[in-house]
Amino acid sequence: MTDTLKIDNLHVSVEGKPILRGVNLTIRRGETHALMGPNGSGKSTLGLVIMGHPKYQVTAGTMTLNGENLLDKSADERARLGLFYAFQRPVAIPGVKLADFLRHAATNVRHPERKEGEELMPMREFRRELKGKMEQLRMESEFARRYVNDGFSGGEMKRAEILQLAMLQPKIAILDETDSGLDADAVRLASQSIAEIGREKMGLLIITHHDKLLEHNPPDFTHVILGGRIVETGGVELANELHTQGYDRIRQAYPDADEANRKMVEKEEAAAVA
Template identity: 40%
Template structure:
């Protein structure tokens, strides 16, 4: 289980620290989709970057653990090798590196292949076949695989490339930063299907989003609201529905109490039943 225990986080800019998260606690179990929602500037991306070990985000208090191991002080590479993967909201361009080469090198690194050798020297035919098949399922053709990473990619192509990396690397825990941004309806369906498949295979997913539209296609096991750097509520998918209906402003101020009251009703009544039916239909 990926556990976040009472963490407070400072963002370091030009040598100065600014507190962005305060006392955040949540967990992600294997095979679970945990949705993290909140308005712009609430600290959602900060939480993901902190979990991934980004050096600009300093853990001021609390603990991060994976499967019982404290990883708070580990480097991003060490966390990656233990099975933690971050899919970026705005992936950077990498001129001179083909997408297929990045995927191959990342796969070899993740699996301890080609240790002490060039990561591109070992080309497992099974992996290459899996890469082509997974790419095709996401609507990524050979031409995109042979282009430099994210150079000239559309927003949708960047998102698909990030999801493709997650599928091929098979992390234990996947951090998805707004995977639905910049996607049309078909793109959201494609990404949501991939997320469902990964969760079904045992991957724990922490999915950040502003809107509930992708959650109608994924149906999370748990929803946590983050507002102004603090947990503002927890519940099931019905909490995302409430946000969609009422907006975040209704949850500001005494929000934690309102969120916890909502949690008490989660699992009962027709609303929960309707979400269960939707989840069953998507799994069929």
């Protein structure tokens, strides 16, 4: 059976405020999906909810991976089932070397039955693999000895996320604005890396409002999210249209969603000011 992430009628709130209002989305292994939408539309929320961020409350709907309910699972359980989320804003973990972190992560994800305290994957095997992946991403080997995201530039953080994606080889990967902060060269490398992992080996959800990553990874499906709902789904031509013409047509075609989006943005701005 093809690995399938299936989201049905997903409603999500944060602190009682609804953000997602009935999202339907199915991603199968081998498919590349683009999720596009204006600010405040709920793009990142969807990515974080799929990964199981505790801040969000799912108030209705279902989410399964290969038929297994995800909603009662913690983030680490979801990672071990084969989900990966590349953070839009990765956080630093001072004092923890990227290599040590990644060895622990890779061991857990590849051996979902591993118990706390059991052996990690052999150091030599891990190092060899990591070295290969880093060379492919043109990362200095010194990078692995640095503390996770600590003092990394924006571009370095995104490359570190791609490196982790490459090492963890998930079934379904969500890339949240992974192209922002990367120059054209780095986007090309990241795309090559995704190609190397094999787009056919995973389902990809690329969250973006640019199209840099999409140029190299033309989506099979493009979803437009507005006001917490996916209002339109198309092929690569929809991504191209949004890139060249923006969201005016979408906003006019779905005035209710547009209104909801405006309110969400206003609330966010009010909260930011307060």
